[in-house]
Amino acid sequence: xxxxxxxxxxxxxxxxxxxxxxxxxxxxxxxxxxxxxxxxxxxxxxxxxxxxxxxxxxxxxxxxxxxxxxxxxxxxxxxxxxxxxxxxxxxxxxxxxxxxxxxxxxxxx
Amino acid sequence: xxxxxxxxxxxxxxxxxxxxxxxxxxxxxxxxxxxxxxxxxxxxxxxxxxxxxxxxxxxxxxxxxxxxxxxxxxxxxxxxxxxxxxxxxxxxxxxxxxxxxxxxxxxxxxxxx
Numbered sequence: 064x065x066x067x068x069x070x071x072x073x074x075x076x077x078x079x080x081x082x083x084x085x086x087x088x089x090x091x092x093x094x095x096x097x098x099x100x101x102x103x104x105x106x107x108x109x110x111x112x113x114x115x116x117x118x119x120x121x122x123x124x125x126x127x128x129x130x131x132x133x134x135x136x137x138x139x140x141x142x143x144x145x146x147x148x149x150x151x152x153x154x155x156x157x158x159x160x161x162x163x164x165x166x167x168x169x170x171x172x
Numbered sequence: 173x174x175x176x177x178x179x180x181x182x183x184x185x186x187x188x189x190x191x192x193x194x195x196x197x198x199x200x201x202x203x204x205x206x207x208x209x210x211x212x213x214x215x216x217x218x219x220x221x222x223x224x225x226x227x228x229x230x231x232x233x234x235x236x237x238x239x240x241x242x243x244x245x246x247x248x249x250x251x252x253x254x255x256x257x258x259x260x261x262x263x264x265x266x267x268x269x270x271x272x273x274x275x276x277x278x279x280x281x282x283x284x285x
Binding site: 067071106159163164 | 205207212213214215216217220230262273274275276277278279
């Protein structure tokens with residue numbers, strides 16, 4: 064079966080750095096996505112990785128290791144507005160997105 | 173319209189009633205999707221359409237039907253609603269090229285009583 068695992072909840076302090084991990088087992092691989100979802104809102108796109116390595120986009124970076132079936136999202140200089148759920152999704156061999164349950168990130172002052 | 177729009181935003185529905193959730197996009201994306209999101213679970217795919225005139229079943233299709241008469245519209249119908257269909261429903265669309273992301277509507281919160 065196909066599976067995406069991420070921690071259910073994490074807590075971090077404003078101004079700090081947090082790393083959210085995602086491991087996956089899917090039928091094929093055609094890219095990994097990270098989305099942010101604030102409570103009561105729709106998911107919005109953050110990053111995309113298809114090759115191994117780090118993609119940096121401002122305060123957010125995403126890393127991929129295809130051989131390990133592993134990715135992480137790194138958030139730097141945390142702000143209160145970063146409190147949200149972060150969803151990891153993998154596009155499989157049929158080009159369908161398989162979603163993790165999401166990691167709820169709580170930022171404390 | 174800018175992007176992808178769902179209607180209604182929320183609905184309380186009596187069990188056994190028929191309901192259609194509407195979804196319209198103006199980005200000319202070929203692929204469209206319907207997901208449900210329940211607490212503690214990831215987004216689960218109900219139905220999808222890779223192009224106008226074609227549809228496919230996702231992970232949890234039972235009790236739902238879709239149609240794709242044109243590129244822009246992708247309605248989701250619950251023929252006879254049951255309480256287990258209480259959920260938040262998201263419609264999404266994408267260009268289906270390899271490195272393009274999916275764009276989501278604002279969601280429909282459906283409660284079946």
